[in-house]
Amino acid sequence: xxxxxxxxxxxxxxxxxxxxxxxxxxxxxxxxxxxxxxxxxxxxxxxxxxxxxxxxxxxxxxxxxxxxxxxxxxxxxxxxxxxxxxxxxxxxxxxxxxxxxxxxxxxxxxxxxxxxxxxxxxxxxxxxxx
Amino acid sequence: xxxxxxxxxxxxxxxxxxxxxxxxxxxxxxxxxxxxxxxxxxxxxxxxxxxxxxxxxxxxxxxxxxxxxxxxxxxxxxxxxxxxxxxxxxxxxxxxxxxxxxxxxxxxxxxxxxxxxxxxxxxxxxxxxxxxxxxxxxxxxxxxxxxxxxxxxxxxxxxxxxxxxxxxxxxxxxxxxxxxxxxxxxxxxxxxxxxxxxxxxxxxxxxxxxxxxxxxxxxxxxxxxxxxxxxxxxxxxxxxxxxxxxxxxxxxxxxxxxxxxxxxxxxxxxxxxxxxxxxxxxxxxxxxxxxxxxxxxxxxxxxxxxxxxxxxxxxxxxxxxxxxxxxxxxxxxxxxxxxxxxxxxxxxxxxxxxxxxxxxxxxxxxxxxxxxxxxxxxxxxxxxxxxxxxxxxxxxxxxxxxxxxxxxxxxxxxxxxxxxxxxxxxxxxxxxxxxxxxxxxxxxxxxxxxxxxxxxxxxxxxxxxxxxxxxxxxxxxxxxxxxxxxxxxxxxxxxxxxxxxxxxxxxxxxxxxxxxxxxxxxxxxxxxxxxxxxxxxxxxxxxxxxxxxx
Amino acid sequence: xxxxxxxxxxxxxxxxxxxxxxxxxxxxxxxxxxxxxxxxxxxxxxxxxxxxxxxxxxxxxxxxxxxxxxxxxxxxxxxxxxxxxxxxxxxxxxxxxxxxxxxxxxxxxxxxxxxxxxxxxxxxxxxxxxxxxxxxxxxxxxxxxxxxxxxxxxxxxxxxxxxxxxxxxxxxxxxxxxxxxxxxxxxxxxxxxxxxxxxxxxxxxxxxxxxxxxxxxxx
Numbered sequence: 001x002x003x004x005x006x007x008x009x010x011x012x013x014x015x016x017x018x019x020x021x022x023x024x025x026x027x028x029x030x031x032x033x034x035x036x037x038x039x040x041x042x043x044x045x046x047x048x049x050x051x052x053x054x055x056x057x058x059x060x061x062x063x064x065x066x067x068x069x070x071x072x073x074x075x076x077x078x079x080x081x082x083x084x085x086x087x088x089x090x091x092x093x094x095x096x097x098x099x100x101x102x103x104x105x106x107x108x109x110x111x112x113x114x115x116x117x118x119x120x121x122x123x124x125x126x127x128x129x130x
Numbered sequence: 131x132x133x134x135x136x137x138x139x140x141x142x143x144x145x146x147x148x149x150x151x152x153x154x155x156x157x158x159x160x161x162x163x164x165x166x167x168x169x170x171x172x173x174x175x176x177x178x179x180x181x182x183x184x185x186x187x188x189x190x191x192x193x194x195x196x197x198x199x200x201x202x203x204x205x206x207x208x209x210x211x212x213x214x215x216x217x218x219x220x221x222x223x224x225x226x227x228x229x230x231x232x233x234x235x236x237x238x239x240x241x242x243x244x245x246x247x248x249x250x251x252x253x254x255x256x257x258x259x260x261x262x263x264x265x266x267x268x269x270x271x272x273x274x275x276x277x278x279x280x281x282x283x284x285x286x287x288x289x290x291x292x293x294x295x296x297x298x299x300x301x302x303x304x305x306x307x308x309x310x311x312x313x314x315x316x317x318x319x320x321x322x323x324x325x326x327x328x329x330x331x332x333x334x335x336x337x338x339x340x341x342x343x344x345x346x347x348x349x350x351x352x353x354x355x356x357x358x359x360x361x362x363x364x365x366x367x368x369x370x371x372x373x374x375x376x377x378x379x380x381x382x383x384x385x386x387x388x389x390x391x392x393x394x395x396x397x398x399x400x401x402x403x404x405x406x407x408x409x410x411x412x413x414x415x416x417x418x419x420x421x422x423x424x425x426x427x428x429x430x431x432x433x434x435x436x437x438x439x440x441x442x443x444x445x446x447x448x449x450x451x452x453x454x455x456x457x458x459x460x461x462x463x464x465x466x467x468x469x470x471x472x473x474x475x476x477x478x479x480x481x482x483x484x485x486x487x488x489x490x491x492x493x494x495x496x497x498x499x500x501x502x503x504x505x506x507x508x509x510x511x512x513x514x515x516x517x518x519x520x521x522x523x524x525x526x527x528x529x530x531x532x533x534x535x536x537x538x539x540x541x542x543x544x545x546x547x548x549x550x551x552x553x554x555x556x557x558x559x560x561x562x563x564x565x566x567x568x569x570x571x572x573x574x575x576x577x578x579x580x581x582x583x584x585x586x587x588x589x590x591x592x593x594x595x596x597x598x599x600x601x602x603x604x605x606x607x608x609x610x611x612x613x614x615x616x617x618x619x620x621x622x623x624x625x626x627x628x629x630x631x632x633x634x635x636x637x638x639x640x641x642x643x644x645x646x647x648x649x650x651x652x653x654x655x656x657x658x659x660x661x662x663x664x665x666x667x668x669x670x671x672x673x674x675x676x677x678x679x680x
Numbered sequence: 681x682x683x684x685x686x687x688x689x690x691x692x693x694x695x696x697x698x699x700x701x702x703x704x705x706x707x708x709x710x711x712x713x714x715x716x717x718x719x720x721x722x723x724x725x726x727x728x729x730x731x732x733x734x735x736x737x738x739x740x741x742x743x744x745x746x747x748x749x750x751x752x753x754x755x756x757x758x759x760x761x762x763x764x765x766x767x768x769x770x771x772x773x774x775x776x777x778x779x780x781x782x783x784x785x786x787x788x789x790x791x792x793x794x795x796x797x798x799x800x801x802x803x804x805x806x807x808x809x810x811x812x813x814x815x816x817x818x819x820x821x822x823x824x825x826x827x828x829x830x831x832x833x834x835x836x837x838x839x840x841x842x843x844x845x846x847x848x849x850x851x852x853x854x855x856x857x858x859x860x861x862x863x864x865x866x867x868x869x870x871x872x873x874x875x876x877x878x879x880x881x882x883x884x885x886x887x888x889x890x891x892x893x894x895x896x897x898x899x
Contacts, residue, residue, distance in 0.1 A: 022229035042649030054678030
């Protein structure tokens with residue numbers, strides 16, 4: 001795979017935010033591939049690891065803002081899992097292929113675009129550093 | 131057998147100019163499992179859906195991929211098309227090539243569009259139907275509490291044809307509703323009379339809920355009444371357990387509770403002042419009265435109303451000098467602006483302060499000292515009577531009740547009112563609602579809205595006597611489940627319980643009516659026993675694989 | 681239930697260094713319940729291993745399988761075909777499961793991927809605490825059903841150490857309850873405080889013959 005970024009998007013927040021970004025013509029890197037999930041809490045460590053195994057250059061998990069998760073604890077659990085996944089990657093010395101969680105609300109397309117751009121920047125920087 | 135997947139590509143009436151649809155269609159046709167590719171303009175319009183249904187039948191398709199707009203937008207339309215064509219709605223997978231592809235990028239994005247369709251096809255191969263069933267629900271509703279909100283809810287529920295039970299722990303209804311009667315003019319006692327006389331409403335006093343099992347439409351509640359245990363079935367539960375108040379003396383005003391001025395009649399609550407004003411036998415006539423409110427809670431609508439009413443009455447009755455220390459006077463409830471103007475006109479002085487006033491007892495009088503925001507200097511007022519700020523607390527037993535139903539409380543111990551997704555009166559458990567003071571809100575306008583919306587939701591849930599539910603969309607495989615209880619501990623909707631299927635060994639059983647399909651259980655299951663149709667592990671991994679191959 | 685936790689990755693990686701194709705084998709009983717070696721952990725460990733090796737340019741092929749109980753020969757035997765395909769087995773079962781695997785497939789090296797830590801129970805979601813030391817000489821009946829040998833930081837057999845903190849907390853870890861205070865309260869509730877006065881002679885651990893054997897009555 002050619003530097004794809006896989007973004008798991010919660011259908012209550014990030015997915016509509018991404019839709020809105022499109023509607024407003026806000027651009028983000030074309031390398032982003034969105035997988036729709038019912039809640040960020042559905043995304044497990046294995047999904048993030050497999051994404052990297054299949055060649056993704058980064059994984060985003062996008063969930064609702066703190067305290068606004070439709071399923072109460074889904075976003076908190078997702079954050080914990082992202083942290084755990086990050087630990088697993090550091091354990092095996094993989095850096096430069098970040099797994100990152102962002103929180104946003106469905107009416108925050110700018111935040112979605114910012115997350116996409118930020119992760120692209122991180123990847124680029126770590127690639128240049130090597 | 132290989133799936134027969136039909137791909138329908140919509141160009142949204144020419145709204146996606148940076149995709150070469152013919153080229154895309156040709157590439158999509160080569161993806162394994164794709165039986166036919168159909169380019170149809172305006173797929174979601176009547177003509178388009180008819181064509182789509184016809185193609186599904188003609189090609190004998192068993193899975194469908196629609197590439198076009200966002201599933202958030204039209205998924206339900208296409209699901210209907212599938213169902214009309216004799217396929218289960220869950221056998222549809224959408225590729226969002228409009229919002230998340232064509233519109234999001236400049237330049238030709240044909241390749242990305244094909245990638246997205248490929249992801250959808252990979253997932254579609256693994257889709258399985260989800261059975262729907264009408265589940266009978268109980269039309270009885272349990273209303274916990276016996277105050278204004280509870281009685282009003284019961285009356286409204288009875289009016290829409292449901293059968294409420296009012297469960298009150300005291301011996302009579304309405305024991306702490308006087309305040310409403312005083313400040314809002316609601317005739318609570320005649321409401322209670324109406325409820326008690328209503329054949330649809332059952333009133334259980336001196337009774338408590340001690341256990342609750344089951345899910346929306348089918349709660350099994352155990353009630354203790356005078357030492358006797360009663361078991362009842364309810365379709366929904368409404369909490370209207372109210373609130374209690376305490377004078378905010380210890381917490382901020384700096385006066386020890388044992389202070390003589392506190393134990394004496396000099397520092398009172400709004401309610402005590404009201405009683406003093408209406409006591410025909412009293413001869414106390416405080417010359418100066420100080421009111422303090424609005425420093426402990428952002429929402430000061432109720433204290434504002436109480437203060438205005440009491441201040442006006444004290445002016446009239448005693449002709450006292452009145453000083454009100456507050457952070458904000460909230461006048462956005464109905465009629466309050468008028469009261470406020472009246473109060474100003476008859477000489478009530480309002481002092482806006484940011485910091486909590488300091489209170490000292492001096493020569494038998496109470497000195498209130500605060501920095502007035504507008505004057506910019508300290509103001510000291512010596513009063514004969516201080517009407518102190520009251521803190522709002524949930525009633526005793528709120529925590530116990532919430533743990534019976536596994537419902538979270540907010541940071542102040544009230545029923546949670548912090549999650550913007552769970553519309554005000556609903557809880558994280560389907561079929562459980564909160565109204566009135568137990569949500570920590572005393573604004574009457576909002577309380578009435580609460581009652582209406584709770585009754586509306588319950589009506590929608592129970593009035594037909596059945597709920598159409600998706601059966602086993604999320605299910606623990608009895609072969610794989612090791613009953614580790616992880617999912618039961620993590621389910622935010624209280625939908626998973628330990629149970630036996632057909633008398634087998636104990637496993638996690640997910641109640642279809644209570645499940646809100648978040649998939650948290652599927653993610654945490656250490657035995658990978660939980661399948662969530664539409665978001666199964668293999669379905670998510672198939673999408674990842676498709677991206678990997680692109 | 682037997683509680684285990686995953687070994688440090690460095691150790692696992694080193695163990696696997698020589699091999700190109702391995703079987704990652706989970707167990708569906710105790711270690712699944714304590715999130716250490718069930719199907720989910722098998723998937724994660726295998727994926728992590730593949731990622732690590734592919735980053736080194738030294739790819740590894742992993743097979744994944746989870747049996748209901750790795751401590752049962754009959755159940756482990758189901759893995760025969762898979763084991764035949766690989767050079768080594770990485771087992772996420774408790775020590776007992778690892779040994780059954782090793783015994784059954786004598787020609788293949790079997791590596792433990794978890795450390796078997798204790799017998800315990802879940803305190804809350806994702807947290808397990810030790811409850812039983814498997815001493816082979818249970819005297820829970822005399823301590824109100826609380827084992828001071830395991831739950832007292834010092835493993836004291838005859839009453840608290842004297843360092844108990846206010847509120848009945850442990851001298852060594854103020855977050856933990858003093859086991860002997862728990863014992864006292866429990867016996868008090870049962871009206872059996874006289875048991876606190878009894879002196880117990882030091883336990884004779886030699887009574888537990890190694891290796892331990894338990895023979896049930898013939899069924």
